[in-house]
Amino acid sequence: MVDTKYKRILLKLSGEALMGKQQFGIDGETVKYIAEEIKKVHELGVNIGVVVGGGNIFRGVSESAKGMDRVSADYMGMLATVINSLALQNALENIGVPTRVQTAIEMREIAEPFIRRRAMRHFEKNRVVIFGAGTGNPYFTTDTAATLRASEINAEVVLKATKVDGIYDADPVKDKDAKKFDEITYLDVLNKGLKVMDSTAISMCMDNKIPIIVFDLYGKDNILNIVLGKQIGTLVEEEHA
Ligand code: UDP
Numbered sequence: 442m443v444d445t446k447y448k449r450i451l452l453k454l455s456g457e458a459l460m461g462k463q464q465f466g467i468d469g470e471t472v473k474y475i476a477e478e479i480k481k482v483h484e485l486g487v488n489i490g491v492v493v494g495g496g497n498i499f500r501g502v503s504e505s506a507k508g509m510d511r512v513s514a515d516y517m518g519m520l521a522t523v524i525n526s527l528a529l530q531n532a533l534e535n536i537g538v539p540t541r542v543q544t545a546i547e548m549r550e551i552a553e554p555f556i557r558r559r560a561m562r563h564f565e566k567n568r569v570v571i572f573g574a575g576t577g578n579p580y581f582t583t584d585t586a587a588t589l590r591a592s593e594i595n596a597e598v599v600l601k602a603t604k605v606d607g608i609y610d611a612d613p614v615k616d617k618d619a620k621k622f623d624e625i626t627y628l629d630v631l632n633k634g635l636k637v638m639d640s641t642a643i644s645m646c647m648d649n650k651i652p653i654i655v656f657d658l659y660g661k662d663n664i665l666n667i668v669l670g671k672q673i674g675t676l677v678e679e680e681h682a
Contacts, residue, residue, distance in 0.1 A: 446670035449488035451591035456497035476532035481665045488564040492587040495521030515579030526573035539568045545577030584642035592649045602658035607675035652678040
């Protein structure tokens with residue numbers, strides 16, 4: 442058995458991660474790629490919880506800005522995350538990875554409701570657990586859902602998958618002098634207003650001492666290498682003593 446740095450991780454995928462090069466929706470090849478990356482870690486016996494966003498299908502804030510009631514828009518966003526969760530479940534099971542989807546809003550015909558103890562039991566049985574419907578509450582994001590579930594399942598780390606290879610002091614797409622951090626503290630992320638996760642999510646990780654690793658999802662073997670303890674992306678944690 443390979444010795445891994447982490448035994449239980451929470452992987453946060455944005456909805457956009459599933460759309461590949463498309464402008465919206467779900468790209469089958471991209472979801473397959475993600476499933477294969479997850480499988481490599483699953484094969485090492487690591488417990489994997491996944492929270493998927495919904496931005497590729499629906500984002501509550503922008504729709505409410507267009508005049509829709511915020512709460513209704515947010516519920517639509519949460520439903521979008523369930524669609525993505527089912528797509529990922531399907532892709533994982535197609536390559537032989539056992540999974541369960543648990544939703545924060547009950548829809549028993551589609552998935553199990555979120556029950557923490559049951560999620561823990563699934564980990565014992567080596568199933569990947571995908572948490573859908575965010576936190577179940579409007580006015581939150583799936584980043585916050587990810588940190589909440591990570592806290593509940595005692596995950597050792599939140600792996601925040603993005604399109605860039607870490608956290609920079611400026612937008613690396615717009616500014617070629619942008620500098621990448623290998624490590625940064627939660628407080629620096631908040632104080633510098635770095636767009637990593639929303640402040641609720643960052644504070645929750647800070648309070649519960651859960652490190653966050655921001656990394657490039659499209660870097661092959663990145664998730665595997667992180668779990669094996671290699672330095673990939675940017676680590677957000679407390680200041681070392
Ligand atoms: N959402 C919500 N409560 C939650 C999680 C999500 O209301 O606990 C809604 C919110 O409208 C959000 C949308 O679902 O805009 C999709 O989630 P998010 O924008 O976090 O997805 P991502 O950016 O990761 O694709």
